[in-house]
Amino acid sequence: MAESGTVHENTTDANTTDPNTTDENTADPNTAGESTAGESAGATARNRTVRPGGGPRGVSRYVLRVIAIGYLFFLLVLPVALIVWRTFGDGLVPFVEALTSPSALHAFQVTLVVALWAVALNTVFGVGAALLLVRHDFPGKRLLGAFIDLPVAVSPVVVGLALILLYGRFSPVGGLLESWGLQIIFSTPGMVLATVFVALPLVVRSVVPVLEELGDEQEQAAHTLGASRFQTFLRITLPGIRSALAYGVVLCLARSLGEYGAVAVVSGRLVDQTQTLTLFVEERFQNFDQPAAFAASTALALLAVVTLLLTRLLRPKD
Amino acid sequence: MAIEVRDVNKSFGTTPVLRDVSVDVASGSLTALLGPSGGGKSTLLRVIAGLEHPDTGTVRISGVDATRLSPQRRNVGFVFQHYAAFKHMTVFRNVAFGLEIRKRPKDEIRRRVMELLELVHLERMADRYPSQLSGGQRQRMALARALAVEPEVLLLDEPFGALDAQVRKELRTWLRRLHDEVHVTTVFVTHDQEEAIEVADTVVVLADGAVEQVGSPSDVYDNPANPFVMRFLGPVTEIGGSLVRPHDIEISAEARPGSGAATVTRVVRLGFEVRVELLVDGREAWAQVTRGTAERLALAPGDIVNIRPTPGARSLTLTGA
Numbered sequence: 112m113a114e115s116g117t118v119h120e121n122t123t124d125a126n127t128t129d130p131n132t133t134d135e136n137t138a139d140p141n142t143a144g145e146s147t148a149g150e151s152a153g154a155t156a157r158n159r160t161v162r163p164g165g166g167p168r169g170v171s172r173y174v175l176r177v178i179a180i181g182y183l184f185f186l187l188v189l190p191v192a193l194i195v196w197r198t199f200g201d202g203l204v205p206f207v208e209a210l211t212s213p214s215a216l217h218a219f220q221v222t223l224v225v226a227l228w229a230v231a232l233n234t235v236f237g238v239g240a241a242l243l244l245v246r247h248d249f250p251g252k253r254l255l256g257a258f259i260d261l262p263v264a265v266s267p268v269v270v271g272l273a274l275i276l277l278y279g280r281f282s283p284v285g286g287l288l289e290s291w292g293l294q295i296i297f298s299t300p301g302m303v304l305a306t307v308f309v310a311l312p313l314v315v316r317s318v319v320p321v322l323e324e325l326g327d328e329q330e331q332a333a334h335t336l337g338a339s340r341f342q343t344f345l346r347i348t349l350p351g352i353r354s355a356l357a358y359g360v361v362l363c364l365a366r367s368l369g370e371y372g373a374v375a376v377v378s379g380r381l382v383d384q385t386q387t388l389t390l391f392v393e394e395r396f397q398n399f400d401q402p403a404a405f406a407a408s409t410a411l412a413l414l415a416v417v418t419l420l421l422t423r424l425l426r427p428k429d
Numbered sequence: 430m431a432i433e434v435r436d437v438n439k440s441f442g443t444t445p446v447l448r449d450v451s452v453d454v455a456s457g458s459l460t461a462l463l464g465p466s467g468g469g470k471s472t473l474l475r476v477i478a479g480l481e482h483p484d485t486g487t488v489r490i491s492g493v494d495a496t497r498l499s500p501q502r503r504n505v506g507f508v509f510q511h512y513a514a515f516k517h518m519t520v521f522r523n524v525a526f527g528l529e530i531r532k533r534p535k536d537e538i539r540r541r542v543m544e545l546l547e548l549v550h551l552e553r554m555a556d557r558y559p560s561q562l563s564g565g566q567r568q569r570m571a572l573a574r575a576l577a578v579e580p581e582v583l584l585l586d587e588p589f590g591a592l593d594a595q596v597r598k599e600l601r602t603w604l605r606r607l608h609d610e611v612h613v614t615t616v617f618v619t620h621d622q623e624e625a626i627e628v629a630d631t632v633v634v635l636a637d638g639a640v641e642q643v644g645s646p647s648d649v650y651d652n653p654a655n656p657f658v659m660r661f662l663g664p665v666t667e668i669g670g671s672l673v674r675p676h677d678i679e680i681s682a683e684a685r686p687g688s689g690a691a692t693v694t695r696v697v698r699l700g701f702e703v704r705v706e707l708l709v710d711g712r713e714a715w716a717q718v719t720r721g722t723a724e725r726l727a728l729a730p731g732d733i734v735n736i737r738p739t740p741g742a743r744s745l746t747l748t749g750a
Contacts, residue, residue: 328513331480332571334500335507336527336578346526350517 237314271376506575
């Protein structure tokens with residue numbers, strides 16, 4: 112151990128001295144070109160630290176910066192800024208009016224109901240699946256892991272169509288449920304299902320690594336101290352994954368609030384019935400009610416910013 | 430008997446980890462499960478705690494068949510090598526955990542926890558979190574936590590394995606004293622024979638999932654049942670087809686009854702003791718003598734000396750060696 116340690120130190124020493132000497136070689140002509148002859152060695156050293164490389168490398172760096180900023184500007188900043196500008200172009204009153212129309216309020220309500228149900232279901236399922244994947248061994252475990260990631264790969268529109276195929280009025284399952292008075296498609300349950308599907312992996316994937324890192328010794332210790340499985344979960348496991356779980360829940364909430372494709376297919380886009388905020392934006396825009404579309408868009412964007420800030424706050428520290 | 434383990438077999442997949450293990454632990458004793466890593470000692474401890482289930486065999490704790498009981502119902506205290514501290518709880522809450530689960534009254538919990546923290550010298554750390562404690566303090570907290578529920582038996586899995594040498598030695602003596610105070614039946618796992626001999630009153634030597642020998646520390650050291658136990662419990666050297674402890678070899682200038690000639694190849698001074706490396710009939714061996722003996726004989730490489738096992742010393746004849 113001690114031997115390998117010293118060897119390691121030696122190699123890093125060699126690595127750090129080598130670039131230094133080459134730096135000196137490349138920096139020398141630069142400083143000679145731009146400074147007076149009487150400059151001290153200390154000054155060249157300072158130059159080197161302030162502008163490592165210099166010359167062509169510095170130019171390429173500025174080019175890269177301009178490209179990156181320009182790219183983000185035209186892709187992200189400009190469109191969002193335009194929406195905000197259009198929203199508040201005529202002051203706050205039209206914005207508030209557009210968002211307090213009965214249709215808009217209803218869309219808010221539908222969005223919230225669907226998102227909260229989806230988040231609740233995904234949280235329960237996510238924690239359960241994460242526990243299953245990390246703490247238990249069973250045949251088909253890898254398959255379950257793969258299935259959980261599937262929603263990331265499948266287009267939301269396909270998800271919506273698949274749900275209609277299974278739960279639609281004219282399918283056996285959907286027909287049976289409808290005969291019991293439970294309408295799935297073109298109704299809230301279907302929208303919740305669609306949203307649950309597309310946001311499925313978010314909680315699982317944020318909880319699994321933390322659960323793995325946590326290990327099961329604390330849980331075993333709790334068992335030997337007399338705690339039941341449920342008590343152990345509540346008192347030991349849950350506090351251990353708390354921040355990762357919160358992070359996953361917020362991600363899931365953001366995804367649920369913004370979902371469009373799958374919900375568009377299963378909801379039937381019934382105004383004042385199954386219209387979520389995203390569907391409201393699209394429908395208002397198509398009907399030339401741009402102020403309402405922009406106002407709702409801004410509201411969605413604000414929600415996104417808030418959730419983004421929350422994820423920043425909650426992100427598990429490594 | 431506080432613990433009776435009978436004919437326990439356990440395999441992980443196709444690898445047998447415990448083979449027909451039967452062990453008795455007397456009430457109030459301090460027993461060491463000693464053996465090389467991979468010998469099954471930790472698994473045996475976990476079987477006693479209920480954290481692993483034996484494939485066959487039974488475990489009785491205080492006369493009750495506990496084989497099918499969950500760890501939750503066995504009333505054992507378990508201390509893990511890596512402490513298994515509840516990271517999100519203060520030291521106080523960690524120790525109080527078992528009592529809170531048992532829904533004891535608040536003031537009783539408070540009194541008992543402070544008592545235990547005093548016992549493990551952590552009374553001033555009650556409001557700290559485990560991350561603010563050193564390794565040794567964390568392990569003492571874990572011990573207090575395990576003792577809080579007044580367990581029938583206390584089980585420690587390599588309790589000092591993750592600590593540095595100095596803290597380890599301190600905690601060893603401290604554990605021995607603690608046991609003399611608390612008198613709870615204790616079983617601890619170690620791969621360190623010195624630790625087992627110093628702390629325990631009974632040593633169970635385990636290798637390859639089977640019990641090799643059970644006895645008091647001096648018993649297993651002085652009367653090892655087989656070459657494995659003898660080798661594992663202390664230094665050995667081979668002379669004339671027998672295993673002998675190096676400190677049981679007498680070196681003299683003149684021939685004595687039962688002695689044979691040997692050539693000194695090297696003399697190493699290790700403080701008080703001197704390690705004399707020898708060549709006996711073309712085979713390497715070594716003897717441990719005091720500095721006084723080495724100086725009296727003026728041992729130097731190349732000397733021809735006479736050696737013999739000290740009369741009455743334990744030696745084991747090796748078959749096929």
